[in-house]
Every structure is written in structure tokens, then in C-alpha cells.
Amino acid sequence: MRGVTACCLRLHPMNLIEVILAKGLHFYDKVIEIISMTVFNLTGSSMLEAIMFNLLMCSEAFSELSVFDKCGTVILYVTIGLFAIVAAIGILVRSLNKEKLSDFFKYASGIAIGYALAIIVIMLFLKLDEMIAGGEFVKELFYPIAAIAAVGIAVAIGALIISLVAPQRMKTYWIVGGICLAVPIISAIVLITKYYNNTIIPSGGYVGVSTSGLAIGAALLLALLAALTFIFGGKENKENHTQSIVYAAIAVALRFALSYVRFFKLPQGGSITLVSLLPLMLYSYMFGIKKGVLAGFIYGILQAVQDPWIIHPIQFLLDYPIAFAMIGLSGLFKKYLGKYPIPTFVAGGILAGFLRYASHVFSGIFAFASFAGEGYSAVAWGFLYNSFALVDIAIAIAAGCFMLANKAFAKQLSLR
DSSP states (O other): HHHHHHHHHOOHHHHHHHHHHHHHHHHHHHHHHHHHHHHHHHHHHHHHHHHHHHHHHTOOOOGGGGHHHHHHHHHHHHHHHHHHHHHHHHHHHHHHHHHHHHHHHHHHHHHHHHHHHHHHHHHHHHHHHHHHTOOOOOOOHHHHHHHHHHHHHHHHHHHHHHHHGGGGGHHHHHHHHHHHHHHHHHHHHHHHHHIIIIIIHHHSSSOOOOOOHHHHHHHHHHHHHHHHHHSSSSOOOOOOOHHHHHHHHHHHHHHHHHHTTTEEEOTTTEEEETTTHHHHHHHHHHHHHHHHHHHHHHHHHHHHHHHHHOOHHHHHHHIIIIIHHHGGGGGGTTHHHTTSOOOOHHHHHHHHHHHHHHHHHHHHHHHGGGOTTTTTHHHHHHHHTTTTTHHHHHHHHHHHHHHHHHHHOOOHHHTT
16 A cells, blocks of 8 residues: 555656546546447447447547647536535535525525636637647638627627616617627628638538528528517516626526536537536526527527637528527426426427527538438438437436426526
8 A cells, every 4th residue: 555655646746637537538438338339239220330439539548638628628527526516515505504505506606607717718718729720720710700709799798788877778779789790790601601612612522512401491490499589488577687688698608618518529510518508598597588599699609719610601500609599498488387497497408409409400411411421311410410419408408407406596597
């Protein structure tokens, strides 16, 4: 024992961290391998085999990862640890002094927001640095989308100010803000179209892109999104404009930060994360689907800045703003099943997750047909590859049910 202890003490702290993380990744590899072998034995599906192979290829030895991916791995373990600690403290507070539970939620929220902002700043900087160093930075895509994000943030800040000083003018402000936001969106679509025509088509790397198919898919999903939002959205509560804007900013920030906490990332875009969808889902449940859809749409733009995989203007809309706007429908059933928080949340989450999945499937079929696995049609591959979205929403729904099982937490959400 002394020899082992002495050996451990001689390790540099960073080397010790690398050893621990390497062991964790090795364990992850073994779990995925066992799951994949079980699936193959039960189904004999070569399509599933191809997907599981991609998952296995997504995990590498810690020492071989980039700085960005190393930080992402560290954040994954730290986030899980922090969640476990906060949950344990919450259980203790509830059992020893329930009256302090509301104070605990406030402190925990403050810690979560600060932690989220730190992750956003660090990871976004590292991602941009990695893209520039690796020659993956495409200014024709980054700057137009960054402009949308900047205008969106400015409009949100303006809305917060107006809600404090002149709440009666909010309706007029949203019209003006919508027009201001439409300008960079239209400009971005024009510039991405130019990039597609001048770069993507001549490269010959993307064969079988169907603009008409993408347009039909986007039109159908936008029509469905608009119909569900305005039919089931109900009347807005005009007394909580400020509160809803602040909570929207918090939800988007938490979603942005948690999107870096990945279990794995797929090779042609897409990843399974640690409950990153949950903040937007809870926001929609609290403030309604109209505000939820808007928050999801804005987040979709930010996601395109964070992790761009864009070849076509309509594919950009499908994979980013439209897909994440669908998550804003999570609170659709609260008006009808509000007395039963968990079934309400589950039903809304399933609907939102399925519609996000449909958005990615349309993109996969009509924009990324050339990436279909050998022997598989673009349709089959599009449905299977994008099933990561169903796993992602399932994790968020499970976590949401765990939180809503706490009556005090469920009551706080229902009061909004």
C-alpha cells in the first residue's frame, strides 16, 4: 500500500487528472461496446452496426483529444459531479428544513447561471480558436449568423428595458424588433445561398442536394409550428414581460452551456448531451409555447454560431432555428393537463422532440444524401442517423420528470 501511495503522490496533478479521465473514457468505450454487441446479436442489423461504429469512433484516448475536446470531457465529469452534490444538498434541505427549500433553489440557480456563463465563454473561445487553426473557419457563414445572434441579443436587451420603463409599449416594440431581426436573417440566407452556389456546388462534395425537397419540408414544418403556436398558445400574460425575458435569457444561456456537456458527438453533426434541452423545455412549460418557440428559435441561431455544419440556406433553417423552435412546444399541454405536471411535461416533450427529429430528418434526406451509409437509401439513413435527437429528448424528459416529482419545484413552475 505504501508503494502505491508513494507512486500516486509523485504524479503531477494534471497527469493524475488525465489518468482518471482516461479510465472514464475506457469505461465508456466498454459500455458502448457491450451495448452494440447486444444490439447486433438481437437484431443482426448492419444499419445499426454502422451507427454504433460511429459512436465507438467518437471516443478517443484522452491524450489524443484536442484542447477543446479535453475541456468538454472535463466539463462533462465536473457537471455530473456538481449535479450530484447539489441534488444531495437539496435532499438534505428538504428533509431537515423544508422552509429553506425556496432559498436553496435561488442559490442553486445562481450557481448554475454563473457556471453556465463560464462554460460559454471558455468553450466558445476554444471552439473558434480550433476552427481557425484547423482551417474550418468559414467567414461567409460565421459572420452573417453571428450578426443575427448579435441583433437578437440586442433586441432581447431592448425588450427588457422597455418592459421595465414602458410595458404598455411592448407590443409595438416586438413588431419593430421583429423587423430589425428579419433584416440580418434575410441577409444571412442570401449570403449562405451565395456560398452554396460558389463553393459547395463546385466542390462536388455534396451530391443529391434537393432544394425543392428542403423547401417543402421547411414549409410544412413552419406551417405546423405556426398553427400549433397560435391555436394552442393562448393569451399572453402581460404582467410578466420582464420576468419572462430574464428567464428566457437564463434558459438560453443554460442550454448553450449544457450543449458542450456531451456524451458523444456524431461525425456529420449532432450530439447527445447532458439534459441540454431541459432549460428550454421548462421555460416553455412556465411561460407558454409562444415565448418558448421564440426562445428556441433564438437559441437555434446561437447553436449555429457554436457548432456550424451548414451547406445550404434552407438546411441551415431546418437544422438550427426551426429544429430548436420546436422544443418551445414542450409546454403545449399545460393548459389541458396542468393538474398533472409529469404527464403534461412528458406529452409536451415527446411532441417537441419528435418535431425536432422530423426537422433534422428532412435536412438529412434532402441535404446530406451523399453521406448515407453504403447500401442504404438517403431516407433510411436520414431517419436512423438523426435518431440521436430522440435519445437527447428522452434524457431531458427523464431529468424533467425527476425535478417535477418535487412538489415544491412543480408548484413554482405552475405559478408563472
